[in-house]
Amino acid sequence: MISDLFTATVLIGIISSGIRLATPYLFASIGEMFGQRSGVLNLGVEGQMLLGAFTAYYIVLRTGNLFLAILGAIAVGALMGLAMGFVTIQLQATQGIAGIGFYLFGMGMSNLLFEKLIGVVENINGFPAVKIPLLGDIPVIGEIFFQQNLLVYLAFLLVPIAWFVLNKTTLGLKIRAVGENPAAADSLGVSVVRVRYFTVILGGILSSIAGASLSVALLNVFQQNMTAGQGFIAVALVYFGSWRPFGILAGALLFSMVNALQLWIQVLGIPIPSELAVMMPYILTILVLTLSLSKGKGPSALTKAFEREG
């Protein structure tokens, strides 16, 4: 039975499932990475994802307009980011706890709004699969990689963009400087507060889009608590990726593909308890990181509020 796993169908299945499952993680983790690189830990990703998922779903349900839905998710994410920024940057609140507060708020509000504004879930027409000309026609590979919906492409495109912004632009330099040594950055005329606001709001927006990618692109439904802890996994993946976009990509794909693999293990009837299958991605993520030799050091000023001397 185990030999059943080594077939083309299974391999293709695992890769394409992995790509879909990784999409929300990429948005949310890259957003979280920007925040952390500038020194702000946001544990509220889950709440931002849920509110984004709800907003986008609600707008599509009422208007059918996907563009508006993404705009709505961006607006809600930006607001959540702004609030998180105000609390952690302006008021210098303990970041981890503020994040837990926003997580609870986002979860409660999205549930409440769903119950009051919608009530019963309906199917919607979300982002359709877009076949990329030529590339999409390649057998097997085309099907896996180039016949996805727009948000999937965007999530994967975000990785090199984030890498570029972080490493090759002045903005990226400022973000890293603020995260490593805010006092020095400040003395060089970089506004620590402004940079952190920027990254935290960006993080909120990307988390919100991560939620929207579930509700209006990959699943086309909304359900209470539908993110089921993915927001926390997204934060964990930032550590897995050592605060680097391509590291996060590797982590998101590893976690998602092992998750796809465990489903195949169950489908093929390989006799292990279902619980053991379900915990495989979690165990493997820890194991791989433990054995990996290149683990970066985090931003020095992570979780530390900044206050000008004097």
Added chain:
Amino acid sequence: MKNLFKLISILLIAVLVVAGCTPAAPKTEEPVAVDETLRIAIVTPSNISDLAFSQSISDAMKVLKSEMGDKLEYVYSENMFVVDDAAAAIRDYAQKGYDIVIAHGSQYGSSVQEIAPDFPETVFAWGTTVDTFGQPNIFAYEAASDQGGFVNGVMAGLLTETKVIGVVGPIETGDAKLYIDGFVAGVHSVDPSIDVRVTYIGSFSDVALASEAATTHLSAGADVLTGSAQMVIGAIGKAQEAGAYWFGTQADQTSFAPDTVVASQVYHWEVILREIIALRNEGVLGGQTFSANLKNGGQVISINQGLDLPQNVLDMANTTIQGIIDGTITVQ
């Protein structure tokens, strides 16, 4: 300054303790409502709009309300997934003099067992289970989900062409397992060679993983799917995209995907609640067990009339339902 802070905190606690210790008015003395209005309180583990287990009891209450009008008043506490919070709610409702307190979750058993003796005048209904703990004021109710699962399974077995059927479950216990076991038995009663593949995703809320589980089943050749609990809405969508059939349980899922859902097993708890209310009016406060099944109408197979199903499938479904009702077919 810190010492002062400590001192104040301690004072604060002291004040609270004193406030807490002032004898409260004994609540049990509240006059039992003499008017005709029946007051029911429900405690459910998840959301009452979950398209699944908790919604089923809420829907039943709506039916009763429409029948009884002003003679019924009901309140609910949803999302009581923490057993401890549920226990507090159950006790509180009993204390407030509700006539019937419905603990709609198998995990609430211990709490009901402990609380019921303190309120001998109150009727407690606990589902889904068969245990009344020998208490004169506890009714127990359960759903024979394996029966509905069996009927769904029979239809699925007739409809599959690939001879592969996929099942998406939450965790491997309780109502979900009962339904799935019945479903597998139903399929195999049609053709034992059909491959029924079961996945449990380890969660009641992970819609994305349920969706990928469905996709995995479909890639592995399944053309008929079923699943239990609220996260399956992710799976139904995938069945729809692939043009596969879907069988639902716990709520009528037809409206969600009209060209995909073949049949849903639906609970009608109002059938059982009517019996409990009638017994209470006769002065029987508990000690009996009820089962919502095909025979008493507490469980109904809602077949999607919009689908053009082959006649033999419909006939076989009806034969099976009839067989289970008159006892000629036993599930398992």
Added chain:
Amino acid sequence: MSESNKNSSRPTKFHISGIFDALMPIFATIAALLVGAILLLLLGANPITAYSALIEGAFGSFNAFAETLVKATPLLLVGLGTCIAYRASVTNIGGEGQMIIGALLSTWIGLSFTNLPGWLMILIAFLAGSLGGAIWGGLPGLLKAYFNVNEILSTVMMNAIAVQIMNYMLRGPMIDPEQAQAASQIPQTARLEVAYRLPRLVPTRLHIGLLIAVVLAVLVYILLWRTTLGYRIRAVGQNKDASKYGGVDVKKHIVIAMLLSGAFAGLAGMMQVYGVNYRMITDGSATGFTGNAGFNGIVAALFGQLHPILTIPASVLFGGLLVGANAMQRVVQVPSALITALNGLVVVFVVSSDYFRKRNQAKRVAFVESGQDTQPPGEAKKDLEEVTA
């Protein structure tokens, strides 16, 4: 370094604004509830009725207050573990998983040996619960100290793993023999022997676990501020490099902090079984068992400024809020999702209010520094940072 020394070397002065500071979390809670009132109005509920029900439900009667304390007990225990870990600069968010493993191990032992004297079994269960939690907390500690695996990652993952272990054990090896026979197979263990249950302060559900937790809070205070081990744990948290040069084995102390932190969470899990439910039941999720205490305990500890003694009132207030909010839902019949949102608002407001408290404190420190105080400048400020780290 030790603040008790510092305090004794400086006469405590009475400041009106000090009272104001101490009550700051309460003001913040009230502010959050005012925002919540808008939501209540939008939902068509009367906020005054709602909030009187909340206070009544949390502190209004002997029984209500007992329920609040029952809720506060696991928060306090997890909070104590949080105090230790966070003082060592380790972000343990694995309380949920540590509670589960502690509960599983102690329940398994309690169900396996049925003929022991009650006091002995309870003692063994305390040890087993702590051990289970310590294992589940110590492992991320080891991974962090020796393999540079970030503890936020490992504890998040290990929470998920613990849930699956619980689900497997409760439907498999540890299932109630009666349920194993039944068709529905509710995933729960058998009930513990009556002799093994923690004594209750009759006639409520309050068990002696609360008293034990309060004693432990004092012990944690002594550990952190009166022992070398505690000094080293805090030193590691303040400055790893300096500690290393000072001869402190940084890695060892990170592991010790996580072991202790996990042990307290494990104990909280054990008490939920031995003191409240007398059996383990799962609904498939962590919160079904823990009631979110693994996270709420962290919040309680931070409300208590990571001070074990202050964590006591913080846990009681937070527990009261949770119990009262449920009571409020029952009275005004609003969707329970509102309670979660409200809970989040309170956390955000209280954690933000710290800013004003710190600002006031800094002002006073500045006043003292410019005055007659002999303490070298900077020292007090550093101490302040330590308190609010």
